[in-house]
Amino acid sequence: REIRDDMKKDSPMNRLLQGDVGSGKTIVALICMMMSVENGYQGALMAPTEIxxxxHYLTIHKFLEELGIKVVLLVGAQRKSERQEVLRCIKEGEAEIVVGTHALIQEGVEFKQLGLVVVDEQHRFGVMQRATLIEKGLTPDVLVMTATPIPRTLSLTLYGDLDFSIIDELPPGRKPIKTHWRSDKKRSEIYKFVKEKVEAGAQVYIVFPLIEESEKIDLKAAIENYENLKEGIFSNFSVGLLHGRMKSADKEEVMSQFKAGEIQILVSTTVIEVGVDVPNATIMVVENAERFGLPQMHQLRGRVGRGEKESYCFLIATYPISREAKTRLSTLAETNDGFKIAEVDLQIRGPGEFFGTRQHGLPELRIADIVKDTELLLKARDEAFDLARRNKEILNTENMPNRVQFFKNYRDKMELSRVG
Structure with a gap:
């Protein structure tokens, strides 16, 4: 209802939808895009990975095919002829709902009348990437969805420029994931537990870090660990490997085998962070967990616990680790709540430059603390909105200095504040 009311307003919507994995965010987005289509506009949904x-495309297409609503998919791996046909449909308005990856923001993608932009797992996109998609429409409504808001988004929520809706219920029968943080000295005990669970029919993810700055080294380590696990402790099981450098067809084959239960243990990099739904996968082991950020670990953990069975997440840290890493790991072990996790992330990393492109770091506030002074900031927010509603008063002599100073400092940055 909150989103529907926003979409009815003359001013464009700028709203965050927060809900844990599997809570129904995609269905909400689908309903919103249908509302946009019914009013003569196109809807676009941008996701971070092709998987x-x-x-999303298959889910949405299945629901809307019989209603005569044309849904198209735009991803980087498409053949040139297929891509050209999709681009034509988007430009001429035949495509009413467009689902895609970063391919949506490339040059040559033109919408006839883009009315709603939905960004899924928005912490995976940079501010400028989100801004580029929004600019393809004329002040479209914006809905950003996430299981873990990143600091900049959370700070915009507190400041008031980004409204938010929360889906705070899990589907019936869903149990909270039991998360344990252990040192690498306990690895053999954890793998023994994993072995017993796989023998009982469970499926498992074992995730290794892949950081951009050390991608080649990390990928090599992940492959070596896959070989060791396959030939060692898990030699009696079917073990698969998945990483971002594999061809799309190979990735799809591995995921199909895992979904079908043909692969019992999937060794992977963070490519499985989003978009993988295997209800029988009930155990997640994250190696070198101290190297992951809070939003990323929360997303990874969300790959398990998608069925009715008890699920576990083991965070294995290689010591020594920093104080910040300890805070991140203990937070994951203590809560499954995405907003609580984001609040801790906010304290650790800072909210980011308010109108700018940084996702985290020290804010521009000179006195206030966005976490400690939340109540004061909310009062300031209400005052600012009240002043804006009394539009004529902004032009009064009394308020002119505030207006002049604001536009002097923020004129060029105002558009980025809408991106979320």
């Missing part, structure tokens, strides 16, 4: 984009 997730294809999953």
């Amino acid at each position: 997730l984009a294809e999953q």
